[in-house]
Amino acid sequence: MISEFFLSLGTGEEWKLSLGFFFGLIITSRVFKYLIINKFKAIADRTKNDFDDFLVSICATTTWPTEVIFSLFIATKFLHLAQGVDNFINYITLIAFIIFVANFFQKLIKYFAFKKILKHEEEGKKTDASVVRVLSNLIQWGVWVVATLLILQNSGIDIGALLAGAGIVGIAIAFALKEVLADLFACFSIYFDRPFEVGDYIVLDNGKSGGVKKIGLRTTRLKTLRGEELVISNRKLTESFLHNYKKMEKRRVNFEVSVESKTPIKKLEKGKKLINDIIDKEENAEPVRAHLTYFNGNSWTYEITYHVTTKSYEKYLTAQEDIILAIRKAFDKEKIKFSTDEQKIILKK
Secondary structure (H helix, E strand, O other): OHHHHHHHHOOHHHHHHHHHHHHHHHHHHHHHHHHHHHHHHHHHHOOOOOHHHHHHHHHHOOOHHHHHHHHHHHHHHHOOOOHHHHHHHHHHHHHHHHHHHHHHHHHHHHHHHHHHHHHHHHOOOHHHHHHHHHHHHHHHHHHHHHHHHHHHHHOOOOHHHHHHHHHHHHHHHHHHOHHHHHHHHHHHHHHHHOOOOOOOEEEEOOOOEEEEEEEOOOEEEEEOOOOOEEEEEHHHHHHOOEEEHHHOOOEEEEEEEEEEOOOOHHHHHHHHHHHHHHHHHOOOEEEEEEEEEEEOOOEEEEEEEEEEOOOOHHHHHHHHHHHHHHHHHHHHHOOOOEOOOOOOOOOOO
């Protein structure tokens, strides 16, 4: 009775082929895993690139149920199985294949994410490392969601209705956590668009300003010039007009110097030359112009313009201070008196 059942599934030669392929594939897999993989691992250990080590580890972690299922799938093709049994084996093999591919992509994402996180942490960019970690987790979840949907679809379940229900639940959750999600997505926007980075000095459209101390997943922390810590949500930062002074290649400076109306012509000409020489000698400054622009009856006024060629706000202030002090010293030495904007009123009887 039993022999008749087996013979109904295939002849003796077909059974020999089937069993030969089943055990042969399992043995080959074991040999490949323990001998050839070890050989490849020894070669990979001698290379500087660690991606080959990653591929070897993927192959080495293949589970025995996966090997049995794939061997069974190939071996049964030599037999005459019932349609239902054949469909069941195909279905189990498909599930094993989907899980294998999903697991491979999950480990691949982890590998590249780990490399990126390690690089950011070595550079001291803890916020960038946190963003990469969150993105990595979201993508890994997405891989398994897609894998689950593929399995359900091949199980005969209507995933359209399932997705519709999940969409309604997702909308409800999004409404409940809309501010949190808005700040989180704003963090991603800051990470990819890079309007500012840690260490930049920014000024917002509401007048608030400070150096960027930390960019978090929900908030960004600024350190003001007075030493206070200013905490602003990422969503408000991305919606705000802001000035990033660290991205300036040059800073344009305009100011005026007024001298007394009685100053002789030669000293007025001398004053212009002194101003240009002072700016020209300053390390981080480029002169643009220094001209006498107007006379109001009480004083002569020089309009001075130059560029400070540095991104550093501190160096910009230092250059400006050095130029102002040098002008004061040079004018005092040449006895060029500054205007005090005082007016004398003489009353006659």
